[in-house]
Amino acid sequence: MGTQINLSIVHPEAEKLLEQADHMLADYEARFSANDLKSDLMAVNQQAGLNPVHVDPDLYELIQIGKEYSLSSNLALNITIGPLIKLWKIGFTGAHVPEKTEIKERLKLLDPAAIEMDADKGTVYLTKKGMEIDLGALAKGYFADQLKTFFQKEGVHSGLVDLGGNVLTIGENQKHEDGYWRVGIQKPSLVRGSLAGAILVKDKSVVTSGIYERSLKTNGKEYHHIFDSKTGYPIENELASITIVSDNSIDGELWTTMAFALSPDAIIHHVDNIPGIEALVITKDNAIKMTRGLVPYFILL
Template sequence: MGTRFSIILYSRDALTAKRASSAAFACIGRLDAIMSDYRETSELTELCRAAHGQWVEVSDDLFRVLSISQRLAERSGGAFDVTIGPVVRLWRHARRAGRLPDSERLARSRDLVGYDKLRLDEKKRSVMLARPGMAIDLGGIAKGYAADRAIGVLEQFGIRRALVAAGGDIVASDPPPGAQGWVVALDQIQSPGGPVVSLLLRNRAVSTSGDREQFLEAGGVRYSHIVDPRTGLGVTGQSSVTVVARDCTTSDGLATAASVLGPESGVKLIDATEDAAGIFVRAAGEGAQVTESLRWKTVPKTRPKGDE
């Protein structure tokens, strides 16, 4: 899935901690072998090769993620769309080359995108892609799903106080002993001298989506690695979106969709999701423009000691 996972846990004994963490990392590795588009032998890659015009039965995990993705695609009006694969690959090459994708190749790739072209058969747990050349990219939801599954594995070993982090996606169960929550500092755009916002995470998940590290500047325009499936273009301008939700699958997917939709429509999507809250931060000159969802003020927060 192209990122590093880390686990912090509290256990009564070292043996249980070792067994639980080993099992959780094994679960993550298994899911990477299923859902990574970087692996030529992953189940996802093999599906994209085989499912053009025919039904292909897939694993429970892959079908579950695809089903969740399709529901989010409908709710977001296509701002979240896992069929974005062909376009994402072009933009990856473009960032490495330091120039915009070829317009004709981009147009051809864009024609292959559309969540209506991805067919799911729940009874047979099967998938079909409507057109040859289509490719699925789960980069906007797979890490969150894997983090959720890992925290579930830890709970099977009786580990109730744990945190699983996968890049900008974090899920936590009960907090450390004596603490109100896991302190998670947000990686956001800030005004000079502005305070670092930290959350107190407890039985919740948080995901931050942004372009601080992955972007392309061309013709005086900053293009994010996050691509709008509706246009085939990288989201422009420097911004970040943080979403808190019940689980990391939800927060990961919502953060991606909201990044594409922008503050106004993105906040509406977050507000329409039960128990979800979010904040948009956009670079504005030397400062930052902030847009909060209705429930953001209810999310427990603190400040690191250095900012008090």
């Protein structure tokens, strides 16, 4: 999944459960990856414009969620962004700024409405040849929620699922008297581990997305990996990172992506009116803004 993963639980059979969780993640990656030619997701992409492909129920569910939010968010989230990601290759070997004509051609393929799904048959069909689904904007959240459900069913009452930028806490932190987990918020700099602050949470998800995660520097300009699927270029605004605190990790994944196209003030104003969701944003000039409900739980470092 392109990141370091840390799982920590309190349980008499912790080692056994962590091994099972490790197998779950390996299975998810093998089936859901947009970068592995042998994955189930890539089977769907390879048959674009040709045939419907039968997929497992969990992959079907995630594609269905992604399609729904891609359409309802007016493409602020777009799971058919795969052709654009693979054109720029930011974060991968061969990263470059494509020609405008190339970008224009790829934009024609970024169409979630062209994903045909048959619930009775469990099939997914991309109607345009060259289309590709990329679930990178929501897969880790889905995986984290599945791991938490698995751990809780096995009797885990305290634990941490850290999928790199995506942290999901289970119950209380037994190392602190107040029971809160301290989740660090990265400063938008290239120095990993340099924190702007920490958020106190119990049984919550903390998802952060930032322009510092993957970037391309060329001809004096820097391009990050979060794209506008309407223009074909990285989103340009004052935002350096956005953190969403929610009950479920997939909600954090969805909102960090959907809100990234907004201004920092617009994000705070919008999220302030959504029950169960809190947000913290850091601007490119290092200003920190957060929703009202998050203020008592944020520690500035």
